[in-house]
Amino acid sequence: MGLIFSRQCEYALQALLYLALKPNGQMTSIKELTKRLNIPYHFLAKILQDLAHKELLHSLKGPTGGFSLGMPAQDITLFHVVEAVDGIGFTNSCVLGFKECSERNPCAVHEKWGSIRESVYDMLVSKNIAQMAREMKKPEYKPPFE
Amino acid sequence: MGLIFSRQCEYALQALLYLALKPNGQMTSIKELTKRLNIPYHFLAKILQDLAHKELLHSLKGPTGGFSLGMPAQDITLFHVVEAVDGIGFTNSCVLGFKECSERNPCAVHEKWGSIRESVYDMLVSKNIAQMAREMKKPEYKPPFE
DNA sequence: CTTATTTCAGAGTATTTAGTCTTAATTGGT
DNA sequence: ACCAATTAAGACTAAATACTCTGAAATAAG
Structure with a gap:
């Protein structure tokens, strides 16, 4: 049911x-994150662990421990995250599910979908999470973590 | 993993x-369909059964039985099929998964995704399966069912 | 050194989606 | 009437995804 990306x-x-x-560099605990974001504790723990392995996050144990970004926020695009978590299979698969779909051998919506896919790709690479976070700070934006 | 639509x-x-x-009106057996389309027999049987319940297909038992379209091919759009099988949740859900995402309270990619979603919708309603089938008949198109 | 707090790791459960199997019902042809 | 071919139906298994639990390891602070 998840639209494009997994939960x-x-x-x-x-x-x-x-x-x-x-x-910058401040550690945030899973507890705080799950509370604000309304994500199941242990599930989020797994996800963060995984992101730490993939170097998108830095982690520290013990009291005062937690997670922080593994690199500058402006260097992390949506694409990085999606790639790390879901993989990028969507960049070359046919909407209708035809295995043999290609330029030479297109399905009936091959071109239309091609341009849509480009738009999605653009969206993913053009946005970094620093920008996005800033936009979400705007007063008219009530963040989901409140 | 499934890009947008379920298998x-x-x-x-x-x-x-x-x-x-x-x-028009010619019956086609599951056997022929699975052979040509390379879809697991019993699974396809279930799917066709379901499509028959939803009146997109007409079915007939017995020898010479099988399935045929439940209405003229030019009246069936991609949207009809997607709606019947997967539902149309994608038309109003947030890419980032925020429950509270809306015009008043947009996420950082709300607008970009909005226009992409429109393109997808356009693609689905502008194509009917008669057209698409015709395009696939073109000699340079090697259909998936060969 | 002890303790409280936190992540780490791995096993376990639940739900959904994908796919299988078996038996019954229908129907055309002989 | 009979037979063979076909869909109908429902229970079943498999795999993927979502989510939980428990215990161990690290570490800051007293």
């Missing part, structure tokens, strides 16, 4: 966005 | 397209 990926994006709003 | 939906689309190439 896991959505949660990852939400968490990274939340962390991007924090002062 | 079930992809199979349904492929089957309907195949049937749209058949002379």
Whole structure:
């Protein structure tokens, strides 16, 4: 049912966005994240663990421990996250599910879908989470983590 | 993993397209369909059964029985099929998974995604399976059912 | 050194989606 | 009437995804 991205990926994006709003290097606990983002505790823990392995996050144990971004927020695009969590199979698969779909051998919506796919790709690479976090700070935006 | 549509939906689309190439009212057996489309027999049987319940297909038992389109091919759009099989949740859900995402309270990619979603919708309603089937008949197009 | 707090790791459960199997019902042809 | 071919139906298994639980390891603070 998840539209394009898995729920896991959505949660990852939400968490990274939340962390991007924090002062540089400040650690944030899973507890705080799940409380604000309304994501199941242990599930989020798994996801963050995974993101740490993939170096998108830095983690520290013990009291005062938690997670922080593994690199500058402006260097992390939506694409990075999606790639890390869901993979990028969508960039070359046929909407109708035909295995043999290609330029030479297109399905009936091959071209139309091609341009839509480009738009999606553009959206993913043109947005970094620093920008996005800033936009979400605007007063008229009531963030999901409130 | 399924890009946008479930595998079930992809199979349904492929089957309907195949049937749209058949002379009006001619019955086609599951056996023929699975052979040509390379879809697991019993799974396709379930899917077709379901499409028959939803009146997109007409079915007949017995020898010479099988399935045929439940209405003229030019009246069936991609949207009809997707709606029947997967539902149309994608028309109003947030890419980032925020529940509260709306015009008043947009996420950081709300507008960009909005226009992409419109393109997808356009693609789905502008194509009927008669057209699509015709395009697939072109000699340079090697259909998936060969 | 002890303790409280936190992530880490791995096993376990639940739900959904994908796919299978078996038996019954229908129907055309002989 | 009979037979063979076909869909109908429902229970079943498999795999993927979503989510939970428990115990261990790290570490900051007293």
